[in-house]
Amino acid sequence: MENMIKEHVRDIPDFPKPGIVFKDITPLLKDAEVLRKIVEAFAERYRAMKPHAIVGIESRGFLFGVPLAQALGIGFVPARKQGKLPYKTIGISYDLEYGQATIEMHVDAVNKGERVVVIDDLLATGGTAGAACALVQKCGGSVVECAFVVELGFLHGRDQLKRTPVYSLANYV
Amino acid sequence: MENMIKEHVRDIPDFPKPGIVFKDITPLLKDAEVLRKIVEAFAERYRAMKPHAIVGIESRGFLFGVPLAQALGIGFVPARKQGKLPYKTIGISYDLEYGQATIEMHVDAVNKGERVVVIDDLLATGGTAGAACALVQKCGGSVVECAFVVELGFLHGRDQLKRTPVYSLANYV
Numbered sequence: 001m002e003n004m005i006k007e008h009v010r011d012i013p014d015f016p017k018p019g020i021v022f023k024d025i026t027p028l029l030k031d032a033e034v035l036r037k038i039v040e041a042f043a044e045r046y047r048a049m050k051p052h053a054i055v056g057i058e059s060r061g062f063l064f065g066v067p068l069a070q071a072l073g074i075g076f077v078p079a080r081k082q083g084k085l086p087y088k089t090i091g092i093s094y095d096l097e098y099g100q101a102t103i104e105m106h107v108d109a110v111n112k113g114e115r116v117v118v119i120d121d122l123l124a125t126g127g128t129a130g131a132a133c134a135l136v137q138k139c140g141g142s143v144v145e146c147a148f149v150v151e152l153g154f155l156h157g158r159d160q161l162k163r164t165p166v167y168s169l170a171n172y173v
Numbered sequence: 174m175e176n177m178i179k180e181h182v183r184d185i186p187d188f189p190k191p192g193i194v195f196k197d198i199t200p201l202l203k204d205a206e207v208l209r210k211i212v213e214a215f216a217e218r219y220r221a222m223k224p225h226a227i228v229g230i231e232s233r234g235f236l237f238g239v240p241l242a243q244a245l246g247i248g249f250v251p252a253r254k255q256g257k258l259p260y261k262t263i264g265i266s267y268d269l270e271y272g273q274a275t276i277e278m279h280v281d282a283v284n285k286g287e288r289v290v291v292i293d294d295l296l297a298t299g300g301t302a303g304a305a306c307a308l309v310q311k312c313g314g315s316v317v318e319c320a321f322v323v324e325l326g327f328l329h330g331r332d333q334l335k336r337t338p339v340y341s342l343a344n345y346v
Binding site: 076 | 189199202204209235236240258
């Protein structure tokens with residue numbers, strides 16, 4: 001699985017800015033069989049944990065989170081950037097390298113006592129995923145695990161998420 | 174199908190600005206069975222047309238496009254706002270009510286001669302979907318059909334897309 005993913009992830013030097021090597025996951029989506037295997041790997045892991053919903057982080061978390069939710073027969077909840085969700089929202093602000101960002105969910109998206117898996121395509125420093133987990137908790141829910149297709153282990157995002165289990169299918173250590 | 178969708182779409186008055194009634198599709202995602210029926214309705218229609226890929230428009234087109242691509246066993250291609258895709262891109266600019274926007278795909282996302290379905294959650298005036306279709310054609314591909322979960326028929330978006338077949342599951346005429 002890890003090799004298959006790494007063979008399909010494309011390194012883009014200097015994106016979005018000089019010195020950063022961006023992991024382009026779009027080739028994983030172009031190959032239906034590769035995507036199917038990724039979704040099934042997550043589904044196998046989470047089937048026994050019986051989460052109530054999958055929370056996907058905008059926007060690449062949508063790409064993997066929706067088919068995972070469908071594979072498990074559970075609902076999908078989008079966590080989005082500030083101002084994107086139309087109904088009443090609850091939000092969490094978190095620090096970026098420069099400035100702040102806010103991530104939101106609808107107030108009725110995760111209910112008290114519900115257990116969810118939070119998913120994104122990639123774990124970097126863990127700022128956004130940590131905020132998404134805090135948001136689930138603010139709604140009275142709990143995060144079974146944070147799931148990522150790709151983890152940039154050398155950025156130690158797991159440390160940011162220390163109270164939440166982290167699972168990734170491919171790790172760049 | 175149409176009634177089921179309309180029962181799960183939530184009207185949000187004055188979003189994103191006064192006078193607009195926004196169609197909130199997030200309840201369709203929260204109910205796994207409803208989403209499964211939507212995906213299957215699209216899959217049934219497109220199975221016989223044998224498209225090479227599904228092109229999903231950022232970001233709510235991702236939510237329906239990825240499970241549709243998986244149901245058909247074909248690849249998914251994201252069409253994104255300017256500056257979001259990391260690899261070499263091809264873009265099309267189009268007019269908004271005020272100003273312009275640009276939509277992009279990776280240059281290798283759709284190949285010459287490929288037939289695709291372009292999907293988004295909602296057809297309003299058709300500006301973005303029209304640009305996405307033009308983008309596919311600029312890559313040498315063709316659009317079998319533009320697919321939407323919800324159509325705001327009273328905005329006449331079909332007229333904007335007149336050279337491309339349009340299909341929607343629920344229409345507000």
